[in-house]
Amino acid sequence: MLRLDTSSDVPLYRQLYQHYSSQIEQGQLQTGERLPATRELAGQLGVNRTTIAAAYELLEAEGWITGEVGRGSFVKARGARKAISWNEFMPPAEPSRRLGAHPAGPLISFATSRPSEQLFPLDAFRKSCEEVLTGPGLAGILQLGSPGGYEPLRQYLLESARQEGVAGPNDDVIVTNGCQQALDLLCRVLVRPGDAVAVEDPVYPGLRNLFREAGAELIGIPVGQSEAITRHRPKLIVATPNFQNPTGATLSLAERETLLRVPGAVIIENDIYGALRYSGEPLPTLKQLDETGGTILIRSFSKIAFPGLRVGWVIGPRPVIQRLIAAKQITDLHTDQFSQAVLLQFAKSGRLREHQEKMLSAGAERLRAILRACEQFLPVGSTYSRPQGGMNLWVELPEHLDAGELLARAQAAGVTYLPGRHFEVSRSHANALRLSFAGLCEEKIGEGVALLGEVFSNEFAMQPMEAVV
Amino acid sequence: MLRLDTSSDVPLYRQLYQHYSSQIEQGQLQTGERLPATRELAGQLGVNRTTIAAAYELLEAEGWITGEVGRGSFVKARGARKAISWNEFMPPAEPSRRLGAHPAGPLISFATSRPSEQLFPLDAFRKSCEEVLTGPGLAGILQLGSPGGYEPLRQYLLESARQEGVAGPNDDVIVTNGCQQALDLLCRVLVRPGDAVAVEDPVYPGLRNLFREAGAELIGIPVGQSEAITRHRPKLIVATPNFQNPTGATLSLAERETLLRVPGAVIIENDIYGALRYSGEPLPTLKQLDETGGTILIRSFSKIAFPGLRVGWVIGPRPVIQRLIAAKQITDLHTDQFSQAVLLQFAKSGRLREHQEKMLSAGAERLRAILRACEQFLPVGSTYSRPQGGMNLWVELPEHLDAGELLARAQAAGVTYLPGRHFEVSRSHANALRLSFAGLCEEKIGEGVALLGEVFSNEFAMQPMEAVV
Numbered sequence A, B: 001m002l003r004l005d006t007s008s009d010v011p012l013y014r015q016l017y018q019h020y021s022s023q024i025e026q027g028q029l030q031t032g033e034r035l036p037a038t039r040e041l042a043g044q045l046g047v048n049r050t051t052i053a054a055a056y057e058l059l060e061a062e063g064w065i066t067g068e069v070g071r072g073s074f075v076k077a078r079g080a081r082k083a084i085s086w087n088e089f090m091p092p093a094e095p096s097r098r099l100g101a102h103p104a105g106p107l108i109s110f111a112t113s114r115p116s117e118q119l120f121p122l123d124a125f126r127k128s129c130e131e132v133l134t135g136p137g138l139a140g141i142l143q144l145g146s147p148g149g150y151e152p153l154r155q156y157l158l159e160s161a162r163q164e165g166v167a168g169p170n171d172d173v174i175v176t177n178g179c180q181q182a183l184d185l186l187c188r189v190l191v192r193p194g195d196a197v198a199v200e201d202p203v204y205p206g207l208r209n210l211f212r213e214a215g216a217e218l219i220g221i222p223v224g225q226s227e228a229i230t231r232h233r234p235k236l237i238v239a240t241p242n243f244q245n246p247t248g249a250t251l252s253l254a255e256r257e258t259l260l261r262v263p264g265a266v267i268i269e270n271d272i273y274g275a276l277r278y279s280g281e282p283l284p285t286l287k288q289l290d291e292t293g294g295t296i297l298i299r300s301f302s303k304i305a306f307p308g309l310r311v312g313w314v315i316g317p318r319p320v321i322q323r324l325i326a327a328k329q330i331t332d333l334h335t336d337q338f339s340q341a342v343l344l345q346f347a348k349s350g351r352l353r354e355h356q357e358k359m360l361s362a363g364a365e366r367l368r369a370i371l372r373a374c375e376q377f378l379p380v381g382s383t384y385s386r387p388q389g390g391m392n393l394w395v396e397l398p399e400h401l402d403a404g405e406l407l408a409r410a411q412a413a414g415v416t417y418l419p420g421r422h423f424e425v426s427r428s429h430a431n432a433l434r435l436s437f438a439g440l441c442e443e444k445i446g447e448g449v450a451l452l453g454e455v456f457s458n459e460f461a462m463q464p465m466e467a468v469v
Helices: A012-025 A038-045 A049-061 A122-134 A138-142 A151-164 A178-190 A205-213 A253-260 A318-332 A337-348 A351-377 A403-413 A442-462 B012-025 B038-045 B049-061 B122-134 B138-142 B151-164 B178-190 B205-213 B253-260 B318-332 B337-348 B351-377 B403-413 B442-462
Strands: A065-068 A072-075 A171-176 A196-201 A217-222 A236-239 A266-270 A296-300 A312-317 A392-396 A432-436 B065-068 B072-075 B171-176 B196-201 B217-222 B236-239 B266-270 B296-300 B312-317 B392-396 B432-436
Touching: A012 A049, A038 A049, A049 A065, A049 A072, A122 A138, A122 A337, A122 A351, A122 B122, A122 B138, A138 A337, A138 B122, A151 A171, A151 A312, A151 A337, A171 A178, A171 A318, A178 A205, A178 A266, A178 A296, A178 A312, A178 A318, A178 B318, A196 A205, A205 A217, A205 B318, A312 A318, A318 B178, A318 B205, A337 A351, A337 B337, A351 A392, A351 A442, A403 A442, B012 B049, B038 B049, B049 B065, B049 B072, B122 B138, B122 B337, B122 B351, B138 B337, B151 B171, B151 B312, B151 B337, B171 B178, B171 B318, B178 B205, B178 B266, B178 B296, B178 B312, B178 B318, B196 B205, B205 B217, B312 B318, B337 B351, B351 B392, B351 B442, B403 B442
Parallel strands: A196 A217, A196 A236, A236 A266, A266 A296, B196 B217, B196 B236, B236 B266, B266 B296
Antiparallel strands: A065 A072, A171 A312, A296 A312, A392 A432, B065 B072, B171 B312, B296 B312, B392 B432
16 A cells, blocks of 8 residues: 655655556556546545656656556556667668758749749639538538549549540549659559659659659650650650650650650650640640550649649549559548549639639749840850740759759858759759749849859859860 | 632532541641641631531541640541550559448448548538638648648647657657558558568458558458467557457557567557547557557547548657658658648647547447447347447357358348458458448437348348258
């Protein structure tokens, strides 16, 4: 029995501590058993509750018990388990840089390929939400859904794709958490270790890392040199024909044709930026040009509307979509249904179309601004792409400059970007950098490129003449 | 030049068709080139626009061109590509049954482990949405987020876990698309082909299929026989100590201790149903009992609130969470941020707690109802589990009955369930079935089990006496 000695020099809370720790040590109190509640024990022993609390605090600090607010204190397991050495337990991983996920603070940031949140049509979003919240289907939307996607959205996407001519009678659609998950599911279903997969070089690192992790043998093909692919006999070709990330390049009709002629290869067409054409004539998608119907097309609401809602989709031959649905089921059951319903409302109501027009006119202005600034401020010997849409422009500095090494200096000057290295597949892009212009207003674009031009030109001027030649 | 012969017997649209198809055949019109707009061509040729439209329709039907609404008609590629044989291209897959994803129509369905949508607190959900929609952070929520999760929600989850005593100083948290994605990411990070992974047998098929597809060697351990695990020397143990799916079983403290004593194994504790205890004293989690801090805990809002919003989370040692975040980044960038913000609001406002109480009282009633009905209606020789919480109860019929074979008869009688076969790992559960009771009101539960009892008892009675013994 527990008795406290009030005449002892040992404080009461300490006596309590000794009592319980020795009971635990001797096994009289077993792991997981609950100690009396502080109030209860204080009453029993006729002492203040804070005394009990102090004893329990010490027991917890010393690792004898574990406390749960509202549930009580439990005896902890001791010594039975060895701590896991995680570095040994998990195979080593490349340190992953979280590209595009973190705002760059007070810097003028060309680092992230995403829309400007100043352009978000918040009222239109609120309205779409409210329509879903007051609609009759709300409870069903909040209930467990189907791995293929929220059925009304699926039907809408398929119907739109049919009207546009990008979905044939043998195609179906699956809704995914944006294009990234579309690529991930395709990787799961189509790629086995050792498979040869042709990708653009430079390429979006989220795509490269995913296929690499799946064990694919990546073949980096310079953008626009599609005819080089055939001799590699790839199983898959992943291409972004419109406003590619990072180069901003658009494949010509002839290049699209060349891709379609690679024998035996399935094409995954990443059309994530396709809805953001600022100039030039629209070209048919690979999916439309592919008379076999075998091309797999990926699209998303993320670049045109709200990236924080993760909703994209895949249009492809029914057997492929069926397999993607099975993979989706074990991956995460289904995509968030509330966001699917809201985006459907946003699209069906015409608000998406309206917003797209604003995005197109803002994008066109921003593109003009960055081209103007590049022309004016980049050092002699630099080249840069002239995108017809999308969010990214690719700069190649004179060859002896290293955009990665210059980044710290650029940041010190108040501007940031992603060095070409991030996008490498098999060739070096050390002298290149990506400028994502869609998230910045014209003024910031001009200011930012001017700062970059200064940093690069200073470096350029500091090189000995021989090096320049 | 294109000239139509109005005196010819060949209809004008047919002449147009012949003109264009031969131009394409001879390569004068190249793949991807655009045909003139119908209005323009009608004007040029001085014919009716419907004539042009008819010709284009025929060209499209015959596969010469492809039409895009609002963009025009383009020459299609011909004969260059061979159609993909998808069955050869993709490795064969087991046909995936979409368990739990489809409502069963007019049947009384015990087939899906999900909350009843009649209990959804729609007004509380609407209120939480409106608070997010009118809050100052809306644009940021709709912008691209962080792979670890929406920071305010992460902080809230971690703080709550610390207060509860389930997160220690070395733990961190990642938000996932429900528990299913938590398991998927853990599988990616921790499992290599050939790894021994101990799971309960029977077990939730979404867990079994995932680990199997990752190449794990699954060791099925009967629920409550944890001491059998050690000799298999598993690398991982995946356990659901509270109200396991499908058995409804809860591990005793001693069994939890036994799991923690398996040397060298990392434990993944799936606590998806933990917040739904209807009776009995709460027990500490494995994570709390594990003094090394190495146990990885999975939880979710899906069973307690809205499964259609895909938000769950993992609490675990920081090195593991860091790797999960890297995996999440290439999987789908991050979980839907609007739903994260709404669920945070739902939890912080106290509405979740309020709803949990309603769920607990409804769950307790439903559990009592199904136990009562099982007692009354199941045939002699049946046994069934007596869960203290969660959504599922496990029935074992007399051994010679096959719950899979009886399903069609049950459905004909107006009731459905999932046969034990769905949950098999290494032992047969042919005579067993899972009854998910949380989604049905008491009346339907009684009615449904009565119907099942009738079907099973009829079958039971039809067996020759020898077979019964």
